[in-house]
Amino acid sequence: MSNPLEILLLDDEAIVGKRLKPAIEKINCNVEVFQDPQLAVERINEKEFDIVVTDIYMDDMDGMQVLDIVLKKSSRTKVIMITGYAMISLARDAMEKGAFDFIAKPFKPDELRVVIAKAAKALGSSVDLNTLLKKQER
């Protein structure tokens, strides 16, 4: 088994981090959760993450800025954008700027896990979703 993926999750809604952290950890990833974009950016500058999941739309700083910062720091990092439904056009812009993918609120934990798996694949590592799915079927 490969090293766990390093993931940073940024959303100003506390519950998003609270719920997604265990959900993603289940697929063998290390997750650091942030609510404050400022702190998240500091952390990004300290450490190179494999995947950054960020909400586009936050009060102090928007996801696009985070995207720029991440890509400037390390171009191999995959950035997944979370958007509200009204922001689809923004999400397209993000894709053009180099985001890996986007996911629209509201979403299920599995939807994000699928996108993370895709990103992992693109990174050359793999995430085993099957065991998880089997577990759920039980």
Added chain:
Amino acid sequence: MPKTGPVISEALENENDSRETSKAGYEHMGDIRKAQKELLSRRHFSVKNQIYLGNSLLFLAAMIMVIVLIINNDRVNNRLKFLEFVDDFSSEILQARRYEKNFFLYGTNLNDAIENIHLAESIFITESEQFSELLKGQRDRQKIFAKIGVYKSLLQQLYQHEQQEKKGLHTTPFAKKIGLKLRDYGKDILATSNAMINIEKKAIEKTLSHSRYIHISSFLALLAFLLINTSLLVSRIYSTLNRYATYARRIAAGDFRLIYPRRKFRDEFTDLAVAFNEMIKEIDTRENILIQTHKMKAVGTLTSGIAHELNNPLNNIMLTAHMILEDYHDLSDEERIDMLKDVAVETDRSKKIIRNLLDFARESKSTMESLDLSKLVADTLHLLENQIRFSGIGVDLQFMENFPKINGDVQKLQQVFVNLLLNAIDASTKGNKIQVIGRLGDTSESVKVSVIDHGQGIPKQIQSSIFDPFFTTKVKGQGTGLGLSVSHGIIAKHGGSIKVESEEGSGSCFTITFPIINFPGINTFTF
């Protein structure tokens, strides 16, 4: 408003008395019916009738004048005839006296003198009847008549003697005695008739000057009457026309208070008032439709923001529910309770988000109430939270401490601020600030709220059009152009006003002024 005479004067709406009963409420169909009924229940006194009446009175006055003049004329005529008669009479007497003198001087015969005195007597008998009044009654006439009689009998006496003695009678002492008497009586009669002539001449002069006086004074009286009649009529029509011009201006300014009767009677103008009220009702209904139309548009705009905001709690609920499902058996009771609590909190949050919009969108019966504008503006900002956040604009709310309450319709005023804030957001670019400032007005009876943006501003040449319905510079589908027109209407109905100051390129400032507690005719206007 010129006030002219008690009949026509009709003060404009007395605004104070209508304030007392400010039970408020916008739906006033009943009020219209009441106003129309009151207008029509007064006694009818039309302008037409006033014209007829004035002319009839004028005709009557003229007729009286003519009659008086005719009577006066008759009197003069009568006097002239009398003069003629007295003249005839005195000339006969004069003639008789001449013959009488001849008799005494030359002894000519007396026949002619007797004949003349007979003639004088018969003139007097036939004519004096007619002028008895002018002869100052029966007694004077009788006196003259007696004198003539005496004169005649003296002549007759002489005549008899002449018949007997034939010659030289006029030199006898008897004749001389009678002659003296005759002279006295003759003089007396002549003097009386001369006196009568003089008196009559004076009387005629007097009557003539009287007649001149009547002419002049009746002419002046007619003139005065005409002036009064015309000025009453003119001022009645003018003042009422003026009043209606004021009404029309008022309605054009968005003040839809009904016209109530101010006079004790009704006339052609009442029909106009009834038609005005009918028109006010129509305009009012139409404006309500516009208000509603624009509100639905605003609700549409807000909905997209609300929908986005709703995504957050919905996402939280979805994630939590799925994680509960996924890990149900692995979770401790505490964790499960914590997660369910999150769900409960987030559903509550969703409800609040929707409630705000629904409150605004609901077509509720509008009511006037005492309200706190600073709270109302804060609530409105809350409603617009998403629009504000999306556009990356900061909003600064500064309301004076203890901001006075005003009377108003919460929903309608919220609509006004939604319009102004959406306009400000549309005009601003990311990073701009919008300020909402509440302070006292220029008079202590008013408050001012300004919505200030630092956006694109409004070009001078369109500043006068922005309050027109359907005026918009926004692309089709984006703007209806109803926002400011509807806001203006709503504010006018609150007795307030809205003004704009703007400089192209540096921003705009919309300032609304509201009266603090009272506003005119709250119970007589309708939405």
